[in-house]
Amino acid sequence: MPAMQLHWDIFCRVVDNYGDIGVCWRLARQLSGVHQRRVRLWVDDLGSMRQLCPALDPQAAAQHLDGIEVRQWTTPFVVDRVADVVIEAFACELPTSYLQAMADLPKAPAWINLEYLTAEAWAESCHGVASPHASLPLIKYFFFPGFSPATGGLLREPGLPLTTEPATGEISLFCYDNAPLGPWLEALASAPEPLRCLVSPGKPLTAVRACLPGDGPWQVGAARIEPAPFLAQADYDALLRRCAINIVRGEDSFVRAQLAGRPFVWHIYPQDDDAHLDKLTAFLDRYTVGLETPAATAVRNIFLAWNTPLPPTKLTAAWQDFLAHLPAIDRHAREWQRHCMRLPELSASLVKFCVDAV
Numbered sequence: 025m026p027a028m029q030l031h032w033d034i035f036c037r038v039v040d041n042y043g044d045i046g047v048c049w050r051l052a053r054q055l056s057g058v059h060q061r062r063v064r065l066w067v068d069d070l071g072s073m074r075q076l077c078p079a080l081d082p083q084a085a086a087q088h089l090d091g092i093e094v095r096q097w098t099t100p101f102v103v104d105r106v107a108d109v110v111i112e113a114f115a116c117e118l119p120t121s122y123l124q125a126m127a128d129l130p131k132a133p134a135w136i137n138l139e140y141l142t143a144e145a146w147a148e149s150c151h152g153v154a155s156p157h158a159s160l161p162l163i164k165y166f167f168f169p170g171f172s173p174a175t176g177g178l179l180r181e182p183g184l185p186l187t188t189e190p191a192t193g194e195i196s197l198f199c200y201d202n203a204p205l206g207p208w209l210e211a212l213a214s215a216p217e218p219l220r221c222l223v224s225p226g227k228p229l230t231a232v233r234a235c236l237p238g239d240g241p242w243q244v245g246a247a248r249i250e251p252a253p254f255l256a257q258a259d260y261d262a263l264l265r266r267c268a269i270n271i272v273r274g275e276d277s278f279v280r281a282q283l284a285g286r287p288f289v290w291h292i293y294p295q296d297d298d299a300h301l302d303k304l305t306a307f308l309d310r311y312t313v314g315l316e317t318p319a320a321t322a323v324r325n326i327f328l329a330w331n332t333p334l335p336p337t338k339l340t341a342a343w344q345d346f347l348a349h350l351p352a353i354d355r356h357a358r359e360w361q362r363h364c365m366r367l368p369e370l371s372a373s374l375v376k377f378c379v380d381a382v
């Protein structure tokens with residue numbers, strides 16, 4: 025029985041947006057709260073982290089939050105100690121001094137590159153692959169989250185409830201600023217019943233403001249469009265669980281919408297060469313299994329309408345079709361939630377993988 029790998033260092037660079045730190049913060053809390061690991065989270069931009077973790081002091085070089093030691097990642101980087109497991113989140117590149125210190129140890133730590141989530145099949149064959157360092161006696165392992173047992177699975181806190189409650193008449197909106205909001209807001213205006221759309225600050229609100237006059241709130245037909253605050257991560261998760269439909273983006277809110285067991289639309293993070301469209305299609309291919317054809321087509325069409333340049337009328341029609349099939353899509357969202365709950369849990373997969381890796 026190998027000794028427990030007690031000390032974990034997670035390195036996170038905030039490239040843009042909140043997904044990188046959102047995932048790292050969640051992972052750190054799982055490792056500490058569920059697996060009793062001692063975690064240090066090194067972050068280069070505490071200001072961004074503070075958005076989803078309001079208790080954080082963005083000026084502090086070191087602080088303890090929820091059992092995690094949050095450290096400012098500064099350059100040059102002075103190494104005080106090397107952990108048993110080192111997580112390089114999203115290929116953020118470890119400080120050279122830290123890498124050298126890892127190599128100087130008699131027994132190298134487990135070194136993991138935590139990758140972005142994709143439903144594409146190649147992630148399964150790349151999951152767990154070893155990559156020896158070019159000049160140092162170190163091996164890095166690629167670790168992929170994913171939607172099948174052949175991947176690391178999804179980050180999931182214990183005790184997440186299965187959705188049984190009816191949703192509220194609300195839609196949450198967390199998208200990028202290139203979202204096709206003009207035609208979508210028009211489609212919302214013709215909603216048959218009153219509804220409330222909660223718009224997150226930043227890019228979503230910028231996109232709404234480009235279509236509607238003033239600063240809001242706005243009433244368009246039966247829809248009330250309201251600017252909402254940026255919530256602490258747990259509160260945002262709760263919002264997703266109560267809304268009838270969630271518009272989500274990136275990686276972490278996309279996963280949370282699925283764990284919330286509610287219908288959702290994914291505004292995917294755009295990549296060069298339209299690589300994101302393969303990612304989108306791969307997800308749709310998995311997600312729509314078991315959904316009857318007309319509802320599956322409605323889901324596919326609304327996802328594509330949000331992520332490809334289409335004539336406005338197509339988006340309006342796709343939204344109306346999505347709403348027309350909402351009861352079936354809602355049932356399916358709960359089935360999919362159960363499926364997600366059965367997938368490997370990422371922090372547990374990681375703990376096991378690291379023991380086997382060294």
Ligand code: TRH
Pocket residue numbers: 039040041042043044045046047075076140198224253254255256257258260273274275276277278293
């Ligand atoms: O912010 P994002 O667009 O992050 C993206 C993606 O991760 C993308 O894959 C990556 O390449 C790019 O960043 C650099 O979307 P995401 O992943 O949903 O992250 C948002 C985080 O913010 C998530 O953890 C949920 C959290 N959040 C809150 O805590 N409160 C809120 O009110 C909102 C709207 C979000």
